Amino acid sequence: xxxxxxxxxxxxxxxxxxxxxxxxxxxxxxxxxxxxxxxxxxxxxxxxxxxxxxxxxxxxxxxxxxxxxxxxxxxxxxxxxxxxxxxxxxxxxxxxxxxxxxxxxxxxxxxxxxxxxxxxxxxxxxxxxxxxxxxxxxxxxxxxxxxxxxxxxxxxxxxxxxxxxxxxxxxxxxxxxxxxxxxxxxxxxxxxxxxxxxxxxxxxxxxxxxxxxxxxxxxxxxxxxxxxxxxxxxxxxxxxxxxxxxxxxxxxxxxxxxxxxxxxxxxxxxxxxxxxxxxxxxxxxxxxxxxxxxxxxxxxxxxxxxxxxxxxxxxxxxxxxxxxxxxxxxxxx
Amino acid sequence: xxxxxxxxxxxxxxxxxxxxxxxxxxxxxxxxxxxxxxxxxxxxxxxxxxxxxxxxxxxxxxxxxxxxxxxxxxxxxxxxxxxxxxxxxxxxxxxxxxxxxxxxxxxxxxxxxxxxxxxxxxxxxxxxxxxxxxxxxxxxxxxxxxxxxxxxxxxxxxxxxxxxxxxxxxxxxxxxxxxxxxxxxxxxxxxxxxxxxxxxxxxxxxxxxxxxxxxxxxxxxxxxxxxxxxxxxxxxxxxxxxxxxxxxxxxxxxxxxxxxxxxxxxxxxxxxxxxxxxxxxxxxxxxxxxxxxxxxxxxxxxxxxxxxxxxxxxxxxxxxxxxxxxxxxxxxxxxxxxxxxxxxxxxxxxxxxxxxxxxxxxxxxxxxxx
Numbered sequence: 001x002x003x004x005x006x007x008x009x010x011x012x013x014x015x016x017x018x019x020x021x022x023x024x025x026x027x028x029x030x031x032x033x034x035x036x037x038x039x040x041x042x043x044x045x046x047x048x049x050x051x052x053x054x055x056x057x058x059x060x061x062x063x064x065x066x067x068x069x070x071x072x073x074x075x076x077x078x079x080x081x082x083x084x085x086x087x088x089x090x091x092x093x094x095x096x097x098x099x100x101x102x103x104x105x106x107x108x109x110x111x112x113x114x115x116x117x118x119x120x121x122x123x124x125x126x127x128x129x130x131x132x133x134x135x136x137x138x139x140x141x142x143x144x145x146x147x148x149x150x151x152x153x154x155x156x157x158x159x160x161x162x163x164x165x166x167x168x169x170x171x172x173x174x175x176x177x178x179x180x181x182x183x184x185x186x187x188x189x190x191x192x193x194x195x196x197x198x199x200x201x202x203x204x205x206x207x208x209x210x211x212x213x214x215x216x217x218x219x220x221x222x223x224x225x226x227x228x229x230x231x232x233x234x235x236x237x238x239x240x241x242x243x244x245x246x247x248x249x250x251x252x253x254x255x256x257x258x259x260x261x262x263x264x265x266x267x268x269x270x271x272x273x274x275x276x277x278x279x280x281x282x283x284x285x286x287x288x289x290x291x292x293x294x295x296x297x298x299x300x301x302x303x304x305x306x307x308x309x310x311x312x313x314x315x316x317x318x319x320x321x322x323x324x325x326x327x328x329x330x331x332x333x
Numbered sequence: 334x335x336x337x338x339x340x341x342x343x344x345x346x347x348x349x350x351x352x353x354x355x356x357x358x359x360x361x362x363x364x365x366x367x368x369x370x371x372x373x374x375x376x377x378x379x380x381x382x383x384x385x386x387x388x389x390x391x392x393x394x395x396x397x398x399x400x401x402x403x404x405x406x407x408x409x410x411x412x413x414x415x416x417x418x419x420x421x422x423x424x425x426x427x428x429x430x431x432x433x434x435x436x437x438x439x440x441x442x443x444x445x446x447x448x449x450x451x452x453x454x455x456x457x458x459x460x461x462x463x464x465x466x467x468x469x470x471x472x473x474x475x476x477x478x479x480x481x482x483x484x485x486x487x488x489x490x491x492x493x494x495x496x497x498x499x500x501x502x503x504x505x506x507x508x509x510x511x512x513x514x515x516x517x518x519x520x521x522x523x524x525x526x527x528x529x530x531x532x533x534x535x536x537x538x539x540x541x542x543x544x545x546x547x548x549x550x551x552x553x554x555x556x557x558x559x560x561x562x563x564x565x566x567x568x569x570x571x572x573x574x575x576x577x578x579x580x581x582x583x584x585x586x587x588x589x590x591x592x593x594x595x596x597x598x599x600x601x602x603x604x605x606x607x608x609x610x611x612x613x614x615x616x617x618x619x620x621x622x623x624x625x626x627x628x629x630x631x632x633x634x635x636x637x638x639x640x641x642x643x644x645x646x647x648x649x650x651x652x653x654x655x656x657x658x659x660x661x662x663x664x665x666x667x668x669x670x671x672x673x674x675x676x677x678x679x680x681x682x683x684x685x686x687x688x689x690x691x692x693x694x695x696x697x698x699x700x701x702x703x
Contacts, residue, residue, distance in 0.1 A: 004512055005532040013530050020529030021425035028424050068578075075577035090424035112425055149390035150360035165360075170421045173356055182398060183409035185357070190387030193364075199383055205391060214399040217392045219384050236422075244422035 019088050023248040027175040028109075031089035033062040035069060035096035042095040042103050044128045048224040049093055051129060052172070052202070055143030060087050069094060071106045072232055077115050085113040091171055101231060107167050111244045117236045119160075119167055122229035124197070135204030135222030140187035145180060146172055147205070152193025160230050161193055168200075183207075188219065197229045350393055355417030359394040361386075429525045434514040474500065 007013040018026070030053045032046045046061065053059035062083075070076030071094055080092060090113075094106040101122060108118030140146075148169055154161040172189055185205055192199040204222040207215035236244065258270040287293070351360040364386075374382065403410040433441070440446075456463045456471040463471040480492040518526045519533055527533070535550065560582030564570040570582070592600065 002512065002516060002533045002535060004508075004515060005534045007530055016530045021428045021525065023428060025424055078577060109422065110424065111422055116422060145357060147391055147394055148356065148358040148360075149387045149394075150358070151386050151390065152364055153362045155360060156362055166419070166421065169356055169358060169419060176355070176417060177414065179411045179413050180357075180398075181406070181409045181411055182403070185395070185398070188387065188391050190383065190390075192383050192386065201383060201387065203384060203387065207395075214396050217388055217395050219388045219391065221380070221384060225380075241422070243426060245420060246423065246427055248427060 027058060028091050028170065029057075029087065029089040030059040030091040030093065030171065031062070031083060031087055032059060032093050032095075033064075033066055033069070033083070034094065036065045036067045037097050038095050039097045039103055041123060041126050042097055042105060045105060045123055045126060045224065045226065046093060046095050048129050049171075052224075058143075058174070060089060066094075071108060071115065071118055072120065072234065081110070081113055081115065084110045093171075104231070105228075107171065109167065109170060111236075111240065115234075116240065116244060117163070117167075117234055119163055119233040120231035121164075121198075122231055124227040124229060126226040127223055129202075129223035132221050132223030132225060135220045138186075138204040138206045138220045138222075140204045140222060141184070143174065144184055144186050145174055145177060147185060147188040148172070149188055149190045150193075151191070154193040155191070158193075159235075160233055161198070163233055163235060164198060164228075164230060165191070187222065190219075194227075197227050200228055201225045350390070352394065352397060353418045354394075354397065355415050356419055357394065357414075358419060359390045361390055426525060429522050431528070432518040432521050432526055435510070435517070 032050050050059050050061040068079040090110040092108050096104045103123040106118055106120050109116045155165050188203050188205055190201040202222050203219040206218040208218055210216040260268050262268045398412055401412045403412045453462045454465050454471045474496050563582050
């Protein structure tokens with residue numbers, strides 16, 4: 001026997017609606033957690049990642065040890081998937097440390113709360129936000145849209161590096177936006193492929209005057225900065241990738257022509273008005289426009305022209321005569 | 334987008350750039366010459382070199398962005414970005430269309446179209462416009478002061494209760510239909526086909542032949558059932574594969590118990606003597622009254638009971654009568670009990686007759702015609 005389970009409160013319902021699959025998705029949330037054995041460095045890496053992502057509740061950091069999580073082993077991701085479901089996070093960073101893989105960080109993505117792909121990196125040469133000063137005066141704003149700079153031919157040719165690039169962009173890009181404020185470009189993630197590792201740096205961007213329209217860019221290291229040794233990775237199966245890469249169907253709503261919305265007037269439309277033929281129009285008949293009067297006026301104009309040709313003085317007299325008449329008229333009224 | 338993934342060769346040497354303006358991403362395929370011979374540098378110098386190579390790329394990106402058409406806003410210059418060209422996976426599958434309900438599919442085959450009905454309707458009893466549904470709705474059952482009696486009405490039946498009952502039935506039917514529709518949707522389209530705010534959950538264990546309990550199944554009950562199911566194999570679940578994280582069965586059934594092979598407490602002796610006693614008792618005549626047996630045998634042979642026996646029967650009859658009379662007299666409280674019962678019954682009757690009136694009084698329906 002089945003029964004319908006409904007959320008008991010409006011708040012719970014809203015929360016479920018927030019989590020529901022959508023055509024235009026929310027930006028991804030990051031879950032940070034670690035295993036039973038860690039080092040101070042790996043913990044600091046996790047908290048720095050948390051610091052970079054926490055704006056707008058887009059990161060959740062767990063501080064308890066997790067002994068059931070072994071992402072690359074069979075059955076070791078159950079707990080991870082459960083936590084992803086619980087927190088609605090589709091990105092995870094799992095820190096651990098062992099003799100075989102010291103300072104290990106597993107970066108991974110979820111699709112429908114199942115592990116989609118992941119990559120293991122070893123952290124070396126780590127400098128935290130605190131030690132680098134966070135860019136000090138030029139510290140980038142929390143939650144701003146970052147730039148990415150990838151240097152190295154390996155990011156094109158090596159599948160592992162390409163995978164890493166994909167992951168880092170997904171982890172750090174934040175929200176997809178349509179417009180950007182040029183003054184708001186204040187941080188950049190630099191990834192440089194050196195040998196079998198990636199040099200990862202987070203810098204603050206500062207614009208300096210250059211005398212032209214385009215300012216000169218200056219970078220100040222804000223931290224974290226680290227070398228990431230690429231270890232194991234697991235790429236998604238072709239089927240899963242196909243499913244996850246599906247694009248939302250283009251909305252069937254056709255754009256309505258000549259209708260726009262105005263913040264003050266609301267819906268504003270432009271109508272088609274056929275061109276007016278004034279000659280054919282039935283207008284009110286006025287006395288002055290009658291044909292005989294028109295002809296008389298024309299004849300008068302012709303005679304006036306003749307007079308002006310014979311002498312300019314007459315015209316001036318005629319005008320002088322006209323003005324008292326007008327005055328009389330106004331007095332009578 | 335045409336401009337999104339441009340590969341171009343800028344003026345300064347260093348290689349080709351790949352731009353993804355939607356993600357604000359810039360990549361250079363070739364390493365700068367400086368980086369490749371950086372082995373002799375100190376750590377700080379190398380860091381500076383890395384940052385410098387990144388700076389060049391960001392400068393390239395900024396050049397591109399600042400030369401794009403922009404609009405001026407209070408906060409600064411706004412530039413419209415193209416869509417990202419680096420496609421990243423979704424976090425959840427695309428939402429599925431809601432499957433049609435049974436009524437909807439029926440209406441489609443019949444060509445029945447949904448009509449738009451106004452939200453307000455004129456209530457003739459109240460003489461005002463009221464909402465069709467919800468609070469203060471038109472023709473609300475709760476607002477009816479009385480119901481006209483009809484010739485077919487059964488006496489003693491509460492028409493208000495009947496109304497309430499019929500409403501309850503309609504609601505129950507709708508709920509059942511809704512559940513059926515959801516079940517069908519779940520069967521057709523899986524989990525994603527259900528609305529995001531609804532779930533289907535098991536109410537109780539589906540054990541054949543048992544009556545469904547209306548209560549929710551507790552966690553322990555589920556655990557017990559799972560335990561029983563896991564041991565319901567030929568090997569009592571010994572050779573079954575365990576799921577990761579599966580706990581051992583909590584409640585195990587009764588097991589057969591066997592006697593110990595080596596007897597220390599004389600249990601076996603006791604069992605055997607019990608059996609022996611039973612067998613010997615069948616052939617034991619030590620407690621038999623021979624005279625009585627012969628008499629019984631004779632009676633059986635002749636088919637006539639002896640006169641002595643008839644008298645005995647009579648005596649037995651009398652004794653029965655005696656016992657009966659005694660029984661009738663002994664309980665003192667019994668005679669008073671039946672009138673009390675009768676009074677109770679009559680009271681009930683009167684209350685049954687008066688019940689609707691009492692109820693109406695409570696709900697201000699004193700003037701109800703019945």
